[in-house]
Structures are given as structure tokens and as C-alpha cells.
Amino acid sequence: MTDLKKITILGATGSIGLSTLDVVARHSDKFQVFALTAHSSVDKLAALCLQFQPVYAVVSDSASASVLADKLAGTDTRVLHGVESLEYVASHDLVDVVMAAIVGAAGLLPNLAAANAGKRVLLANKESLVMSGQVFMEAVDKHDATLLPIDSEHNAIFQCLPDGRFQPTQGVERILLTASGGPFREFTASQLKTVSPEQAVAHPNWSMGQKISVDSASLMNKGLELIEACWLFHCSADQVQVVVHPESVVHSMVSYIDGSVIAQMGNPDMRTPIAYGMGWPNRLESGVKPLDFFQVAQLNFEEPDLERFRCLKLAQDSFKTGGTAPAILNAANELAVAAFLSNEIAFMDIPRVVEGTLCAIENQSTDSLDAVLEADLLAREESGKQIIKIGNV
Numbered sequence: 001m002t003d004l005k006k007i008t009i010l011g012a013t014g015s016i017g018l019s020t021l022d023v024v025a026r027h028s029d030k031f032q033v034f035a036l037t038a039h040s041s042v043d044k045l046a047a048l049c050l051q052f053q054p055v056y057a058v059v060s061d062s063a064s065a066s067v068l069a070d071k072l073a074g075t076d077t078r079v080l081h082g083v084e085s086l087e088y089v090a091s092h093d094l095v096d097v098v099m100a101a102i103v104g105a106a107g108l109l110p111n112l113a114a115a116n117a118g119k120r121v122l123l124a125n126k127e128s129l130v131m132s133g134q135v136f137m138e139a140v141d142k143h144d145a146t147l148l149p150i151d152s153e154h155n156a157i158f159q160c161l162p163d164g165r166f167q168p169t170q171g172v173e174r175i176l177l178t179a180s181g182g183p184f185r186e187f188t189a190s191q192l193k194t195v196s197p198e199q200a201v202a203h204p205n206w207s208m209g210q211k212i213s214v215d216s217a218s219l220m221n222k223g224l225e226l227i228e229a230c231w232l233f234h235c236s237a238d239q240v241q242v243v244v245h246p247e248s249v250v251h252s253m254v255s256y257i258d259g260s261v262i263a264q265m266g267n268p269d270m271r272t273p274i275a276y277g278m279g280w281p282n283r284l285e286s287g288v289k290p291l292d293f294f295q296v297a298q299l300n301f302e303e304p305d306l307e308r309f310r311c312l313k314l315a316q317d318s319f320k321t322g323g324t325a326p327a328i329l330n331a332a333n334e335l336a337v338a339a340f341l342s343n344e345i346a347f348m349d350i351p352r353v354v355e356g357t358l359c360a361i362e363n364q365s366t367d368s369l370d371a372v373l374e375a376d377l378l379a380r381e382e383s384g385k386q387i388i389k390i391g392n393v
């Protein structure tokens with residue numbers, strides 16, 4: 001008998017995917033790669049397959065699949081494509097752990113498949129939970145999946161909470177969700193009007209994919225994370241306080257009724273939460289250097305400015321509204337960020353597109369996956385129109 005855990009990495013070629021493979025490579029006695037997936041970066045995926053020899057490699061379309069199959073000819077890796085194949089490798093009987101690291105709504109169906117199959121789901125893809133919190137958490141409960149947060153803040157909160165839940169009976173008073181403030185923390189409202197995509201993706205502390213980097217710059221990322229925290233830890237939006245902390249050393253905190261505040265700290269490197277999720281309830285070496293307090297020297301904290309960073313407020317409000325509002329917000333934001341990155345709209349148009357889309361679409365209840373997918377589709381159509389309108393002005 002072997003106790004090697006088999007892992008599927010959804011979004012293997014991305015920032016989180018590569019950090020996960022770095023941790024896997026440090027523990028080849030404990031983990032074996034079952035499947036690796038990517039959207040269309042065939043060269044990167046082929047190189048990873050040659051190194052980690054998964055049973056399956058999955059890409060989005062058949063053209064990428066045939067190029068990948070040629071590159072992997074003579075190996076034992078089987079190449080698949082499409083969403084159903086993502087669901088297949090996320091729910092396969094042989095799989096123990098699924099790293100959910102696809103960016104955006106594209107992660108929803110494979111992540112749900114993993115939850116429905118009762119896997120250990122390491123959740124980096126926050127968008128899927130924002131869209132479908134109720135449906136997703138029900139799937140986790142019903143199928144006894146183990147959902148472990150990988151987002152650094154949520155991983156920190158999980159480490160600071162008894163049983164990983166917000167329980168007032170255990171004296172929990174509030175979650176303090178930290179935010180770096182992003183590259184534009186000190187920009188004035190008028191400076192924000194002309195910032196470029198290159199400036200927005202240059203995050204001061206974290207090296208991440210493009211979409212989450214722009215979300216961090218607009219503070220939409222913190223808004224999505226607030227919603228993510230409410231679902232993961234079973235609390236209300238008012239029980240989560242966003243705290244801007246530019247050093248990104250305190251990854252988040254939990255405040256208790258006796259005045260205690262428990263913080264989780266470390267260098268800003270995603271291999272720490274990834275290793276925590278992979279090893280839980282044990283700890284694994286991650287390659288991250290211990291924190292040097294003398295070098296850090298100072299920790300600063302400030303309140304977020306909801307006027308300059310309207311995305312955070314829009315996200316907070318959408319969660320309070322409930323129903324399909326967060327799914328609409330998420331879809332509109334995805335399109336607006338893509339339009340900003342391709343210079344179709346300005347940075348400050350991102351909240352305009354999100355707000356306009358939220359106003360234009362009627363809110364529905366989200367007790368079914370179909371309702372979530374319908375809201376996502378409608379929001380994409382509507383925000384597409386708004387982007388064209390704004391872009392033409």
C-alpha cells in the first residue's frame with residue numbers, strides 16, 4: 001500500500017498552479033500529479049507534463065489538444081479537452097486532492113465537480129464561491145468534501161479560527177481581512193483616471209496573474225474576498241472588517257470578545273497557504289523563508305477608502321443584496337478587467353461597468369446552479385454592451 005496522495009491541478013500553468021507544483025516537487029514522497037490543466041498555453045503545459053508525468057492533461061479546445069498531443073507523443077499522458085474533461089479529472093475516483101486554481105467563472109463547474117465528488121478541494125479560485133456560494137457550500141456539505149481556503153487571507157483566518165468557523169459561542173467577535181491596498185493606494189482620484197494596465201498589474205508585494213492583479217489595484221479583489229470569507233466562515237458582511245496593511249505581512253486576523261486578536265503572519269509567498277492546504281492538519285515545508293521581523297521593522301494599518309475604491313463598496317453591497325447580485329458583479333468585473341487590460345476602457349470605468357450591470361439586471365434567488373449560470377450569462381451580455389458604450393465616448 002502507498003499513501004501517495006493523487007492531486008489534480010486545475011490551472012496548472014498559472015501563478016498558483018506553478019507554486020503548487022513547486023510544493024509538490026518538494027514532497028514527491030507524499031504527492032503524485034494525476035492531472036494538469038491549462039486554457040491554451042500548450043508549450044508551458046507540455047513542459048510541466050514532461051516533468052510531472054500526469055495521467056491526464058486537459059486544455060480548453062480541440063486545436064490546443066491536438067498540438068499538445070503531438071508534443072506529448074511517446075509519453076503516457078493522455079490529452080483531453082473541454083469543460084467536461086475538467087470535471088472528469090476533478091472528480092475522478094483516483095484523485096484525493098484538487099487544487100482549484102483556474103481564474104474566473106471558468107473554474108465554477110470543475111470546482112463543483114470536485115466538491116460533488118467529496119474531494120479535498122484547495123480553493124484558490126474565489127470567483128466560483130462569489131458566484132455560487134449557496135450552491136457550492138451545499139455541495140461541500142452534502143458530499144462531505146473538505147474545503148480548504150488557499151487565498152492567503154482566508155487561509156490565515158482559517159488558521160486563527162477554532163474549527164475554521166466563525167462561532168460567536170467560541171468568543172469570535174470579528175474577522176479582520178487585510179488588504180495591501182495595491183499599487184494605487186496613495187493615488188488621488190484624478191491620478192486614478194489615467195493609470196495604465198502596466199501600472200495596475202505591477203503589484204507591490206505579490207506576484208500574481210493579470211486578472212487578480214487588476215482586482216487588487218481596484219480593491220475588487222478585497223470585495224470578492226469579503227464575500228468569499230462570509231461563505232467560508234459562515235458570517236455576515238458586517239462581521240468582516242477590511243484593514244489596509246501595506247506590508248502584506250499580516251495575512252489576516254480574528255478578533256475575540258476578550259480583546260485578543262490572533263494574526264497569521266509570514267512572507268508574502270503563496271507556497272505557505274498552498275503547503276498548509278496540502279498538508280492539513282499537518283505542516284509541510286514550503287520553501288518559504290521564515291519572516292525576518294528586524295527586516296520588516298514596521299507594520300502599518302489604515303482604513304480603506306471606499307470613495308476612491310468603489311469596487312470594494314459595490315461588492316459589499318452586492319453580498320448584502322444577496323441572490324444573483326454577487327454573480328452579476330463578478331461577471332461584469334471579469335469583462336471590465338479584460339476591457340481595461342486591452343485598453344478599451346479606463347481604470348475608473350471598471351466600477352462604472354459593474355454598477356451599470358448590477359442596475360440593469362433583475363436580481364433573482366440563487367438556489368440552483370442554473371440560476372447562477374443564467375445570471376452570469378446575462379451579466380456578460382449586459383456588461384459587454386456597457387463597455388462598448390463607454391469605450392465609444
Ligand code: NAD
Nearest residue numbers: 011012013014015016038039102103106124125126208209
Ligand atoms: P493565472 O492567470 O496566473 O492562471 C490562471 C490559470 O487558469 C492558467 O493555468 C490558465 O491556463 C487557466 N485558465 C484561464 N482561463 C481558463 C479557462 N477559460 N478555462 C480553463 N482554464 C483557464 O491566475 P492566478 O493568479 O494563478 O489565479 C488563479 C486563481 O487563484 C484566481 O481565481 C485568483 O483569484 C486566485 N488567487 C490567486 C492568487 C495569486 O497569488 N496568484 C492568490 C489568491 C487567489
Ligand code: MG
Nearest residue numbers: 151152153225
Ligand atoms: Mg487574497
